[in-house]
Amino acid sequence: MDDPIETNIARRNVLKTGALAATAATVPFGAAAQTPPAGSKAAAAAPAGAPVSSKVTLRVNGKQHALDLDTRTSLLDVLREHLHLTGTKKGCDQGQCGACTVIVDGRRINSCLSLAIMHDGDEITTIEGLGTPGKMHPMQAAFVKHDGYQCGYCTPGQICSAVSVIDEIRSGIPSHVTADLNQKPLLSIDEIRERMSGNICRCGAYSNIVDAITEVAAATGGKA
């Protein structure tokens, strides 16, 4: 992974220290020492309430990772804390803000509301897998061009969602604002706005985000 800007690295280290402290407070020590069997068999009897770990293989951005995880670990936390893919952000941690949006087997989901152990063998794409600072995904480039962010915290989730929105419209998935359910949905601004409603931007960059998505949709063959 390319680290674009030095100040970001410094900030990440500060955040990492904070995150580890938080982990220590909520997850009892000794989790890694317990390794009951995973998969089809029920885990072996452990003292009631003791942490349980389980083996899982995740494919993230084309790379395979064999992990031994506390069963409670969310997909979001494994990406950030175990694989150090800190592009995916933790906002509300309860599925309301969309900052944690990643693409799993071609579909966007909230990684905060999904257990990592339930993604054995799944293909996971994070913002780091869409493009790099040297070779940005067209949606990343369009967000930069249209200033589709201010603080940038929601941006990775917005971009993962935006890429999926275009795919979803092209594959004919209807939305709440699709006028005729029996017709293919249009790549319209109304459709884009409705489909992006699961990604909150507290800076209010919405109109620029819609501009960025509209441009990519048009450039890649759709009508906006």
Added chain:
Amino acid sequence: MRAFTYQRVSTPAEAAQAAARNPGSRFIGGGTNLLDLMKLEIETPTHLIDVNHLGLNKIEPTQEGGLRIGAQVLNVDLASDARIRRDYAVLSRALLAGASAQLRNKATTAGNLLQRTRCPYFYDTAQPCNKRVPGSGCSAIGGYTRNHAIVGHSEACIATHPSDMAVAMQLLDAGVETVKPDGSTRVIPIADFYRLPGNTPHIETNLAAGELITAVTLPRPLGGRHFYRKVRDRASYAFALVSVAAVVLPDGSGRVALGGVAHKPWRVPGADSSMAGGANAVVERLLAGAKPTADNAFKVTLVQRTLESVLAEAKKG
């Protein structure tokens, strides 16, 4: 979140047996509601049974001319299915009015039916709640009740059911197919699936311990025009203040169900026969005995006006 053991199962019977063997276990499908509640320790399962690999992800025709929707069919796939869009549009519309695309990509048919109330007092573990801790009292009564039930509630609980999909299922007379730990199967008509709160608001459905939902069946298509009109505080991604699901036939007859007003999707069969008499006549029967609070009395008017608007649109042809 409390620690739990985790198990993947490969048949519905195995899932139900695992649940019977492990008191304190829960089935997990998409997990979008369950994990949220586990983080807050409102749900504290000691064992999770992953029911995503049971082959219950297909939508198939039934012999009766309807459809059988596998319990694990994702909300996005159900809303997008060409047969649902054409013949059961109210269901597609209800699904698309709910949650966000990210959640619809994960949430399942059975999980949607079983999602729990979003009453803020249920979520606030610092306050009493009969649904969360039976017998502890209801903090909503006498609290802030703008989003709460106006009909069918009790002294113990005034929470509403949050699902949009379930309102359409209620309207369509869906059936809930299940398997029990002893291997027996049954179909629960959706009208008998949910319970009113009474003195036991923590018991929300008539499912037995360890009973697993395997499918939801839809009878033959009703024809007519389908509506799902949801009124909420935001244009998208918010729970309903009220919602109206309706099928209106060319002769003006039809049926109506409501969301956002009760502990379960709300339908009063006798009300449908008043359709020809207009919205007021229907609502009079639908909301007979309603006891709104000062905060949510507006819902009575809102239901009436929303249904009025639906019926007017139906007339336009």
